[in-house]
Amino acid sequence: MKIIVCIKQVPDTTEVKINKETNTLIREGVASVINPFDLYAIEEGLRLREAHGGTVTVLSMGPMQVIDSLREALSMGADEAVLLSDRAFAGADTLATAYTLSKGIEKIGSYDLIICGKQAIDGDTAQVGPELAEMLEIPHVTYVRRIHEIAGGQITVERMTEEGSEKIRFPLPGLITVVKEINEPRLPSIKGKMRAKKAEIPVWSAGDLGTDPEKTGLKGSPTWVTKVFTPEQKGGGEIFEGEVGEQVAKLVRMLRETKIV
Amino acid sequence: MSIRVIEDKCIGCRLCVKVCPLGAITVVDKKARIDLDKCDLCGACVTACEKFQAIEIIREKEAAGDLDSYQGVWVFAEQKEGMVAGVTLELLGEGRKLADQLGTTLSTVLLGSGMDQAAQELIAHGADRVYLADSPQLADFLEDPYAEVLTELCREHKPAILLMGATTIGRSLAPKLAARLRTGLTADCTGLAIDGETKNLLQTRPAFGGNLMATIICPNHRPQMATVRPRVFPPAKRDENRTGEVVRLDYSARQLLQRAELLEVLKEAGTTINLAEANIIVAGGRGLCDQKNFALIQELADLLGGAVGASRAVVDAGWIPYAHQVGQTGKTVCPKIYIACGIHGAVQHLVGMQSSELIIAINKNPEAPIFKVADYGIVGDVLEVIPALIKEIKKARGEA
Ligand SMILES: Cc1cc2nc3c(=O)[nH]c(=O)nc-3n(C[C@H](O)[C@H](O)[C@H](O)COP(=O)(O)OP(=O)(O)OC[C@H]3O[C@@H](n4cnc5c(N)ncnc54)[C@H](O)[C@@H]3O)c2cc1C
């Protein structure tokens, strides 16, 4: 099986702090990490390779520093990594990102399964996976929490829904996006780290991919951000005083006012 | 397309440095300098520099297609087992306002099997027209056939705006459709408005985990597509006397593309896990000390008719399934009331629930960050407070 895992580098939220005066994120000096959902995607790729044979290729689009995240994926056990990096790709929205990734995947060549994370934690859009599948004209299923079976050129997966889940079968090649429940990502091994350090990671530019300049980066992005602002922060609320009995009585009185109780 | 600092106007005040979410701006010799490798042209600095107008994003004028031929506001009507989703009624309310403002019509697209009654309901809730694709092939949602029907309809009738719920279905179907129509899509919006001048749809959504809000437009492509977070807008009022047109589309004789097959629908038994649609969520964290105490959360939720949420710590400990996890790697929720019991309030949890209308926190540590976002707080032991609360609620209702 030939598996491609798409990963994005994002700022590490455990380190993100809020500037109390301006109510904005302080991201200066904040480390970058692999998008948490993408770790599950990598792990699932590795498990499928262990069960069915084949290779796992990790793919990312972003600035040169993303090489570090790709090395981390290699140290977890991925076979190959590719970075798509070019000034022309900057400022891409999900459509332009999906287009660029699709050109990268075409250049990689054949594949059976593409795995993406459920969403990236910086933009939270969850759109790149389905858009990418559509551009490659392959079927996709989102929010996969379990792969039941791969057999006869078909994959059977379980999609998480609001009420429970759905079991869906579809033909390969295809794309899935995965949620946290699907597995427990492994840590990089020492051997993996050594291998990753030495690995050659090709960096493909717009020229290498033959991307249409009208479809990449800011230019290829139909959506524009026109304004960014901080939401009104709630001031600290009211803490009920007194004994437990008094506290809950106050709370219930308040709930009654809102007609909940 | 690029961004630049107009050096004559820049006074090196650092306002832009403070707002840049990517840490891409530094001030050198009293002039802002933008690191283009870090910048993703989000425009936060342009907004911050309103006073000096020293930063501009340069966009080449794009040959906008024939945008005027796109008219009307559309809402995709989501249904499961014939029941129209709550978010659809919310979108009808909001869509009605947008349509009235634009002086245009509000249409819905309804796909399913045996949906006549549902179509009338959509009209009663504000739709002027319902495109109804009724066929056994379309009874259950699957990406391929649904996208095919919607693509054809959009190409033929050219809506200016297309809204869907930010649900499991909407967030899978919308991007597939957007890619096919090669148009923009804004995810999980919490605010919609029309720009008075340009008539563009202003789509506002939380970004960077809800710590920033971004307003997004799609000026040169149509339809302008957005998925909208459930429970943000009130549902449209029902008016039995409203009239509208049902346009029937016949797909019964046609083979629609269908690569995937739905084998089984599994419903989680007992507990309500539809956190996105819940009015009240009672959520428990590690402060409950033991899995068996988690039953208290369920009891309180049942009493209030709410759903059960959880922090990642207790999901990881195996006290409750992942479907209940709220936060960055779980679900984003915005119920009317969120009751956090023994939850510390780590930033990854807060991003998933801080937009709830009313937040109540119960925690024994007065310094816990959950109190910073809470409207009401009780500092105390959850194992004492929750049973007391349950008793008090029953008393108030005259049940005990
Ligand atoms: C990449 C990443 C993603 C993450 N995603 C999520 C996510 O989606 N959702 C999420 O929730 N977390 C997430 N986390 C984890 C998050 O950082 C916290 O570890 C987690 O939310 C803590 O859960 P908790 O508050 O239940 O537990 P704790 O941090 O252990 O807090 C327990 C709280 O209960 C209080 N307490 C203890 N005993 C009692 C008592 N008897 N009565 C009253 N109060 C008591 C304590 O004072 C404390 O405040 C993520 C972390 C990372 C790194």
Ligand SMILES: Nc1ncnc2c1ncn2[C@@H]1O[C@H](COP(=O)(O)O)[C@@H](O)[C@H]1O
């Ligand atoms: N720049 C990127 N490079 C590679 N994969 C990406 C990129 N952006 C998004 N993805 C993939 O798409 C998923 C969803 O991202 P998003 O749509 O941004 O929320 C991520 O979990 C990744 O698997």
